Amino acid sequence: MKFTRYGKDVILKVFILGLVLTVLSLFIDNIIVKFLFTGITIFLWLFTLYFFRDPDRSLPNGYKENQLISPADGKIVVIEDVINKEDNLFKKDEPLKQISIFLSPLNVHVNRNPINGKVTYLKYIEGDYLVAFDHKSSERNERTEIGIENPENGCKVFFKQIAGFVARRIVYDLKVGCTATAGDRFGMIKFGSRVDILIKRDSKILVEMDQIVIGGETIIAEL
DSSP states (O other): OOBOGGGHHHHHHHHHHHHHHHHHHHTOOOHHHHHHHHHHHHHHHHHHHHHTBOOOOOOOTTOOTTEEEOSSOEEEEEEEEEEOOSSSSSOTTOEEEEEEEEEOTTSOOEEEOSSSEEEEEEEEEOOBOOOTTSTTHHHHBOEEEEEEEOTTTOOEEEEEEEEOSSOOEEEEOOOTTOEEOTTOEEEEEESSEEEEEEEETTSEEOOOTTOEEOTTTOEEEEO
């Protein structure tokens, strides 16, 4: 199993914590407590390794430049028309379509670029830690807002990495001016999260509510 480099620090800390619990259990005579410490250690190690898994992904056959690839694994929880509230990648008050993906702690949490293009907008915002499936989390939670434009075909997408109630760490490699390649890894949200995607309203949506999508593989829409 392959593990993401974004989780190496957490994996090391959990491994050390597990060793400490194992050593402590050697000095405890109570067999029940010994098994408890051992069980906690095994659970922490296995869960952490499972959470930070990073499987290789390939774009679907016949992928087109105007197609939007899912930036995350998870379940579609929002498909709705919205009005852009800020002047970011899109104009303020511009009508858009929002698609939101909820990532449970059991999903792969590595995020991937949704289209080919150049990063023209990036902003990190400190915020609250509401549960990720709460609609208010899109505007109130800690998040990273990213805009990518493809100058060749005019396609553009604005999306957010949103921390959840459990998540406390957003990681991203992108910066304004860099080139993004569809399907490539660019970061992750650690331990439960949500990704919001905003695109032009006349885009063709290719997913449905409650559908399970796979980052780097599932086509979300045609822009």
